[in-house]
Amino acid sequence: MTWWKTVAVLSCTVASVLAGSAQAVAAPPRPGAHCPQLDSALPWHGDNRARLQRMIDERGSCAGRSGARPVAVFDWDNTVIKNDxxxxxxxxxxxxxxxxxxxxxxxxxxxxxxxxxxxxxxxxxxxxxxxxxxxxxxxxxxxxxxxxxxxxxxxxxxxxxxxxxxxxxxxxxxxxxxxxxxxxxxxxxxxxxxxxxxxxxxxxxxxxxxxxxxxxxxGYIRYYPQQRDLIRTLKAARFEVYVVSASAEAIAEAWSDGVGLDRAHTIGIRSQTRHGRLTAELLGCGGDPAALPYIDGKRCVVNQEIFQVKGAAAWEQQDSTRRIALGAGDADTDVTFVGDATGAHLALNRNKTELMCRAYDNADGRWLPNPMFLDPLPAKSGPYPCSTAGAVRADGSRGPLRRADGAVVADQADRAHG
Structure with missing residues (x-):
């Protein structure tokens, strides 16, 4: 995948040894100059809007990139909307x-x-x-x-x-x-x-x-204006935008058009059908019939359904050309796919330990913790226990959360709150 670099317009005389003539090279537009813009009237925490805009400028259409379109994936409940x-x-x-x-x-x-x-x-x-x-x-x-x-x-x-x-x-x-x-x-x-x-x-x-x-x-639900605007801007910048939800897919499809996403870009829990009717049997992922879009299962679904990675390989983190640019979530159920993003990890703060430990540790400098846009939670009392109980284990117990290099993540204070 080729990336344009901003260059100055040059005019020079080619040396006689090359037997050439003067050439003028036109620079592509400066990133951000004509890119789709996030609404500056909608409040975000800290510099999160500016950082998201920079990622859109660098990864989207006005960067002049060729090849596959960048992908953004959002969890749904309490990420794009308030409530469930x-x-x-x-x-x-x-x-x-x-x-x-x-x-x-x-x-x-x-x-x-x-x-x-x-x-x-x-x-x-x-x-x-x-x-x-x-x-x-x-x-x-x-x-x-x-x-x-x-x-x-x-x-x-x-x-x-x-x-x-x-x-x-x-x-x-x-x-x-x-x-x-x-x-x-x-x-x-x-x-x-x-x-x-x-x-x-x-x-x-x-x-x-x-x-x-x-x-x-x-008894109420609201679409977050900031997330509607972010999805609109991403689409305008030629991102492929998806919802990956742990709700039944048929339920998520009733809501996703409210942010301009169609059924093809809405993924949820899928049930097997018989004679056109839903059954109690669910479709799994990556060869595991019991898997749901849940923690590591969301990575599997993203890899399998969006990037067409089949079988057991769908459970593994892919190389950068087959990973999402932006991931957004609010809970531990989202932490793996949000962490796979190569451009920005947007974490809505609902005091969920594993997600917020990752967000505040900010190992790659691309995590964007943000309070909920409606009725945000106050600061958590005491630090997140990242070093002792930060990670959910496969058996349901909790243990230390580790970085990719094996280092234990230190306990983190709650810093992005209402």
Whole structure:
């Protein structure tokens, strides 16, 4: 991939030994002179807007680069928007009786515990035939069990909802469970549910709450103007921009057009289909059928779906020609793909340890920690425990976070906050 360098216009007489004539070489535009610009009226933390603009100028269309277009990838929930589209869609579905009775609750997840199966069966009953809607708008106990498992991975009685072994850097059973709850619907129907939920959430005032069963959750969502503007500017500078979400892909597709992204640039948890309808079986990544767009799984999905790296190689960090220029996220679920970016790592601060340890350590000088744009968190009390519990291990335990050279990342103070 060739990079233009700014040069002065020269006019010179070629030496007689070269038997040439004077040549004039025109310089390409100075980077930034005519590049798409971020809106200067939208506030960013510190010099983050200027640093993002510099990356756009250097990597985008006005840099005169040839070859493949640079790629930017955004997480969705609490990165591009405030709050969570899976929560919003699940809440709407429970309030409108859109969850279908499964043939067995155990079929909704290979990790669902016997205790969760018993709790869901007792709360939701067996009178409704498999494939028919559960009356969750009226059955508070059933809605509560589903919401408690979604929120806390436990039953209303306090038992673990998921048991067994899984790679905690590739999979979170509660994330994969939600798409499975919509088995029996078409992907188009799930997108329609999500659009109806979106309309309600965007109408609701900032700060609104809603009650599902006896659970109280956020009742509004907002697109962040700064992220809309950043995506607009990146696209204008000829970046390929994608969303990679740990929500069901059909749900994410209902929202991504709000920032100008189409279905081809929206990636989420993908379910297998049968006769055009969603099933409880999910599509994995990199040869691992259990993998989700989750921590290292997001790298796998980026490599596999965007850069067409197939098989086990999709789990590995690629060379610079097959990596994203910009990655943006807000949680530990995003840390691997955001860290793979070669131009800028944008980290929205929700006090998530592994992501913020990476952001504040700033090993390559390209990390941009930024408070949430709406209702930012105050400073975290005490430092992030990067040196002792900064990294999530595959077995779910936590240990020291290390740089690429093996050095342990020191504990970090919280510096980008409300």
């Amino acid at each position: 589209i899976t929560d919003a869609t699940l809440a709407w579905a429970l309030q409108h009786d859109k969850i279908l009775q499964p043939r067995s609750w155990l079929a909704t997840s290979k990790w669902l515990s016997p205790a969760a199966d018993r709790a869901l069966t007792a709360a939701c009953g067996t009178a409704v035939p498999a494939g028919r809607p559960l009356p969750t708008s009226r059955n508070t106990a059933c809605a509560d069990e589903i919401m408690e498992i979604r929120e806390k991975s436990r039953t209303m009685g306090g038992a673990a909802a998921f048991t067994g072994e899984w790679n905690h850097r590739r999979t979170e059973p509660s994330y994969g469970w939600i798409p499975s709850l919509f088995a029996g619907h078409t992907p188009q129907a799930l997108t329609a549910f999500a659009r109806l939920a979106r309309a309600e959430q965007l109408r609701a005032p900032v700060g609104a709450k809603q009650t599902v069963g006896t659970h109280t959750i956020a």
